[in-house]
Amino acid sequence: MITEFLPSAVLIGIGATAFMDLIAFVQKQMLSQKTLNYAMVGRWLGHMARGRFIHRPISASEAIRSEGLLGWGAHYLIGVLFALVFLTLVDQNWLMNPTLMPVTIFGVLTVLAPFMILQPAMGAGLAARHAPSPNIARAKSLLAHLSFGVGLWVAATCLSTLA
Template sequence: MNKMIGFSLMVGIGSTLVLDIWGVLLFKMKGITPTNWGMVGRWLMGLRQGEWVATQQNVQSPSLIEKISGWSFHYLVGIAYAVILVLAWGTPFIQSPTLLPIILVGIVLSTFAGLMLFMPAMGVGFCGRKIPNQGNALLMMIIAHTVFALGQYIFALLYASG
């Protein structure tokens, strides 16, 4: 159990950090704005009032608690994907990680979850259909989730070697 917790924390936090560094690099080099996790926190806060879909009506900057909630959610989701790896492929995966599970969880599952759950919840429609230049946004999402999966693999290998 301790190995599963350690693995999940290291791989989840590490790969999410890799994704965030990728986002910063994209912003610095290409001007592509990263996800506003404060707005995600605002959506999370709205769930308590039964607001399942974020509206874009509140244009105020997210509050500190919304930012903390959004960023915490972001890292908890990264940890959850690491937990899924162990639950689906068993504890031997911790000692000997392989690439196929990482691809299935880190790229496929996380991309589909983003397209079919996260985007609709954030008010941009199923598969981001309300986003201007939807094709480019989808491509960037697949690239970002591939970077996330590479982070998962790197941190899984580091954990296995330690």
Template sequence: METALTFTLVVGLGATVALDVWARQLRGWFGIAGADWGLVGQWLVGLPAGRMVHTSDGFAMPSRGERALGWSFHYLVGLVYAAVYPLVWGEDFLAAPKVGPFALVGFALSTLAGLCVLTPAMGGGLLASRTPDQGRRIALMLLNHAVFAGAQYALALGLVTAPT
């Protein structure tokens, strides 16, 4: 159990940090804005009131609390993805991680969740269909989640080779 917890914390938090560093680099290199976690926080706050889709109608700039909620949600999701590996593939997987599960969960599942859950929830439509730059958004989502999955795999391998 301790191994699974350590794995989940290191891989979940570490890969999410790697994704955030990547997003910051994209902003610096190309001026590409990353996710606005404050808006995600607003969306989360609106869910109990029945606001399933975030629109600009009735929302002010995100508050500090909404930003904190959005960022917390972002890191919680990273932890959940990492927890999938020991839950589905078992403790033995942690001692000898294979790339396939990371491609499946860290890349494919996380990309689909972004394009089919979070993007529509933020008003962008299914598969970013309501955005003016759908192809670019999908390409960025694929690239970003490849970075996330790669970081998960690298961190998992690092845990195996780390001295105990």
């Protein structure tokens, strides 16, 4: 079952992640907001191979060779994996006629990954509670994952017009 969705998940996941990155770029340019440095994700993953999973904070941990490439690659791979999970949860007809509500809900739910895994592991605590401005960090994460959900819809809509 999963293999039948894999090609669509790859295209939709990459498209949704790119849409999420576009929204982050617009935020950075228009609002001068700092965005997530995916090199820190690469650093975290690189240290996992060495047996270290928690950092306080990740920026103080030793740099990893090619951490930027590793982090960006992981970011897009996670987008594809999230798309695959979503496609296995919805009716197959959704791919032919994508609707916004299910992906919006799914996108919001994906914020649990950074809240419960990434932020605690990087030293920011559960749901960024130890971040300098926890509510701002939470809102930015929520917006990013909401934009990922909308990006799933945008990418699926583009893909359905090609089919």
